[in-house]
Amino acid sequence: MNMFYWAKPGFRFCLVIALGYCTSISITVAETIPKPLTLKQAIEFTLDQNPQLHQFQFVQQRLSANRQTSALKPAYKLSFDLENFAGSGEINGFDNVEMTVALSSVLELGDKRRFRSELVDSGFFKAELEQQVATLDLLGDLTATFINALTLQEELNLASKELSLSQSLLKAVKIRAQQGSGSDIEVMRARAMLNQSKIRKNTLLQKLKQQKVSVAKFWGETTVNFSNFDGSLYAFSKPDKFETLFDKLKSSPAIEVFASELRIKKAGIKLAKSQGSGDIEWQVGVRQYEQSGDNALTLGLSIPLFSESRNQGAINAALADQNAVHYQRQDVMLALHEQLFIAYTQRQQYIETYQQLKTQVIPDLEKALKLTREAYHRGRIKYQDWILAQQELLKAQQQLINNASSALINQSVIEQLTAEPLTIKNTLKGKTNEQ
Numbered sequence: 001m002n003m004f005y006w007a008k009p010g011f012r013f014c015l016v017i018a019l020g021y022c023t024s025i026s027i028t029v030a031e032t033i034p035k036p037l038t039l040k041q042a043i044e045f046t047l048d049q050n051p052q053l054h055q056f057q058f059v060q061q062r063l064s065a066n067r068q069t070s071a072l073k074p075a076y077k078l079s080f081d082l083e084n085f086a087g088s089g090e091i092n093g094f095d096n097v098e099m100t101v102a103l104s105s106v107l108e109l110g111d112k113r114r115f116r117s118e119l120v121d122s123g124f125f126k127a128e129l130e131q132q133v134a135t136l137d138l139l140g141d142l143t144a145t146f147i148n149a150l151t152l153q154e155e156l157n158l159a160s161k162e163l164s165l166s167q168s169l170l171k172a173v174k175i176r177a178q179q180g181s182g183s184d185i186e187v188m189r190a191r192a193m194l195n196q197s198k199i200r201k202n203t204l205l206q207k208l209k210q211q212k213v214s215v216a217k218f219w220g221e222t223t224v225n226f227s228n229f230d231g232s233l234y235a236f237s238k239p240d241k242f243e244t245l246f247d248k249l250k251s252s253p254a255i256e257v258f259a260s261e262l263r264i265k266k267a268g269i270k271l272a273k274s275q276g277s278g279d280i281e282w283q284v285g286v287r288q289y290e291q292s293g294d295n296a297l298t299l300g301l302s303i304p305l306f307s308e309s310r311n312q313g314a315i316n317a318a319l320a321d322q323n324a325v326h327y328q329r330q331d332v333m334l335a336l337h338e339q340l341f342i343a344y345t346q347r348q349q350y351i352e353t354y355q356q357l358k359t360q361v362i363p364d365l366e367k368a369l370k371l372t373r374e375a376y377h378r379g380r381i382k383y384q385d386w387i388l389a390q391q392e393l394l395k396a397q398q399q400l401i402n403n404a405s406s407a408l409i410n411q412s413v414i415e416q417l418t419a420e421p422l423t424i425k426n427t428l429k430g431k432t433n434e435q
Contacts, residue, residue, distance in 0.1 A: 035225075036227050036228045037215070037226035038229075039143065042142060046139065046218040046219045047139075052134070079103075079283075081100040100285050101286050102298060103285065129253050129256050137416065138218070140413070145214050146215060147233070147405055147408045148405070149211040149212070150232075150405070151402075151405040153228060154401045154404075154405075156204045158397055159197065159201040159204050161397075162201075162394050165394075166190070167194060168373075169193070170193075172376065173186045174190075176376075176383075182383065212224040236354075239347075239411075239414070242341065245344065248418040248419070248420050249340055252419045253419060255329070255333065283299070284297070284298070284300075339417065340414065343410040343411075344410075344414060346410045347407050350407035351407045354400060357399055361396050362396050366393060368389050369389045369390055369393050372385055372386050373386060
């Protein structure tokens, strides 16, 4: 059975839903990985094959072994005692030997065995939550890496557009120079700009290759078996209110880990208190007297004194650990609240900036570049004016990409913190019509 189907039914389903993924199947990566790669498929492969997640099966095995040990009753002991032999005088030799065969064990008081089992069971629950947290963290890293890959692809498209604009500019400058209305200096500058555009494009191509390796690493692959990344960098929708998201955060695995830790500490306190009930050691045996040939039963009991008072230190230490976990939970809750609020507000800010760039800034700059190009061909403006108009447009389009990417990164942080889907479903499904 796949290691991700444990304890809580449908947990893997819930984890993947946290990133907008609704189905889960086991896939052989090398044979079925598609071209191009979507985030949905990347999540499937990561959940099935990531080495980091498989380590939790050994944690489960260790806890199972601990549970088996904690449920054991006290062991029985068989002892043999010989007395009054090999001495001096009348007890020389074996004539007066006394041999005792006894069976002994410990009678545990205070329900210690049950409390030991409860402590181990609490550890099971914590381990499950820690696996959930680790899985969400891993999928959050995968999502961020995938978004960075989509960003590089958009930047590569922009670099191609910049290269095309530079080629058009060089062609126009050459014509002006041949007509005598331009200079060779302008031709050289335009040619240098074209070569710089080629360099930027080649640099982005290499970065995209590196990003492919970074994504494939999540499911343990060293060979990239996909051509590019399929997804939209511009898929936004209105999320829940911050208060609603914060309520989800309170019940997320990152916080529930502390609740499980408190259960462990409480179980530890119960076990520590049970140690105050001293265990009774008992022994039953048969003694044989060699001289008379008689047999007699023996019975022994050993009861520790003042166990409760001697155990008070252990109880106080367990209580202190419980209080420490309580305050740690409060501290982490405040930190996560701050992180969620920053991600939430930054996402809103980036989306608003993206909308302004898309609907207001870029249309004006595109129109300005078109008019500038036409005016240059008519000889009404200088070469520098065309360069400036082109650079302003490219800069705005780069800002558009950066804001869209940052919005999705913050969106993935919100999903990771709340373990709930937000709006990344469109990105998972592939490219949308929104550009």
